[in-house]
Amino acid sequence: MERIPILRMGNLLLVTIQVDMHDKLALTLQDDLTAKIADLGAKGVLIDISSLEIVDSFIGRTLANIASMARVLDAQTVVVGMQPAVAITLVELGMSLPGIRTALNVESGMEYLQQTTSPDLSEEADVDRED
Amino acid sequence: MRKPTWIVKTEKLPIKDPNDVVIARQRVRVWALDLKLSLVDQTKIVTAASELARNTLEHGGGGEMEISEVTDGIRRGVRLAFSDHGPGIPDIKLALSDGYTSKQGMGLGLGGSKRLMNDFTIETEVGKGTLITATRWK
Numbered sequence: 001m002e003r004i005p006i007l008r009m010g011n012l013l014l015v016t017i018q019v020d021m022h023d024k025l026a027l028t029l030q031d032d033l034t035a036k037i038a039d040l041g042a043k044g045v046l047i048d049i050s051s052l053e054i055v056d057s058f059i060g061r062t063l064a065n066i067a068s069m070a071r072v073l074d075a076q077t078v079v080v081g082m083q084p085a086v087a088i089t090l091v092e093l094g095m096s097l098p099g100i101r102t103a104l105n106v107e108s109g110m111e112y113l114q115q116t117t118s119p120d121l122s123e124e125a126d127v128d129r130e131d
Numbered sequence: 132m133r134k135p136t137w138i139v140k141t142e143k144l145p146i147k148d149p150n151d152v153v154i155a156r157q158r159v160r161v162w163a164l165d166l167k168l169s170l171v172d173q174t175k176i177v178t179a180a181s182e183l184a185r186n187t188l189e190h191g192g193g194g195e196m197e198i199s200e201v202t203d204g205i206r207r208g209v210r211l212a213f214s215d216h217g218p219g220i221p222d223i224k225l226a227l228s229d230g231y232t233s234k235q236g237m238g239l240g241l242g243g244s245k246r247l248m249n250d251f252t253i254e255t256e257v258g259k260g261t262l263i264t265a266t267r268w269k
Contacts, residue, residue, distance in 0.1 A: 020157065022149045023185070054156065054174055056181040057240060085174040093178060093243035094229050 004029045006036055012113055013037065013075075016048040026062040034069045044113035045070050048106055050081030060095045067100045076116045077101060080109035136266075139200040139207070146187045146194050146213070155184040155196050162198050162209050166269055176209055176267045179244040183213045183263055186240050191215025191261055201266060208249070208268035216260040223253050 002025055007014040013036055015029070033045060047063065049055065055063075067077040080103045082090075090097065103109035142162075144155055159180040163173040180196070187194045194215030201210045220226045227242045241263075245251040248265040255261040 020153050022153045024149055053160070054178045054181060056178050056185075057243060058181075058185060083174075085171045088171055089174045089178045089247065092175065092246050093182075094246070095243075 001028070003032065006032060008036075008040060008042070011040075011042055011117060012044040012046060012110075013040070013042045014046050014048070016051070018051045020053070021059065023058055026059055030062055030066050030069070033066055034073065037070055037073045037075045042075050043117035045075055045077040046106065046109050046113055047077065047079045048081050048109075049079060049086075050083065050105075052083070052086065055082070055086050055090055055095075057093060057095060060090060060093075060097060064097060064100055076113060078103050078109040078112050080104065080106050134203040136201045136203050136210075138210075139202055141197055141199040144196045144198070146184050146196055146215075148193075149188065152181060152184040152188060156181045159198060159209070159211065162200065163267075166200060166207060166209055168209070168267070168269055172267060172269075175247040176211070179247040179265060179267075180211055182240040182244045183211065183265065186263075187213045187215045187217075187261075190220075191217030193217075194260075206268045208266050210250075210264065210266040211248075212262065212264045214260065214262045219257040219259055219261055220253065220255040221257050223255065227253075 004015060004017060004025065013033065015033065036042065037045065063079055070077045078101045082102065101112065103112055142158065144158060145151055146155060156177045160173060160177050163176050168176065184196055192215060194213060197212040199210045201208050227245060229242045244265060249268050250266040252264045253261065
């Protein structure tokens, strides 16, 4: 079965979506990621969507679900690399992806995850998320 | 009053399974590129196509999409027509409102697609089916 690979780096999981996902593939990714977070005790998930030419409501909802499920499993999610045209379209579609942490690129996404998932700073990071 | 529209060329695609939704958006992308729509406009029309194709599949029980290049004599555009023989939409106003969903979606499919396109019409009859026509002009 077709799958999107999930890479592990320390206590972080990295995913790069490089294919035009059909709905089932998006759901498989959601299941695989939540299983991996639980199995490995991962603290952070970075999803790179820079290759995605569109994000429709289904993909948007899947990303939001992944972020919520990860949070329940004590992991932070950051979605990085959204193309400007995709951002414009998403907002016009009516989705501003509330509850999803985003970053412009992989580098700043990693920086965010490393800050929020390092043990001594995690409490402070939780407070930061309020604003 | 709406100006008359002429069809330059047209293509029909089945929307019978989830993979057809992927093919539908790829074909719409090709047509949008052919017409040299801007990247943002391409993204909008492809996203709308994805939403509407999924509606046709999930709510209409499958159907087809017709992509056309159209012109009103001044402008050119891409027109998408989604037809199904499903249950129809009992309350169009409600179906177009954000947050309304009859299934597990986010309820942005119809209203959101309407915002992404320039012209948008719904013809539907309960028990007979639905035809949604949406055009993005260059």
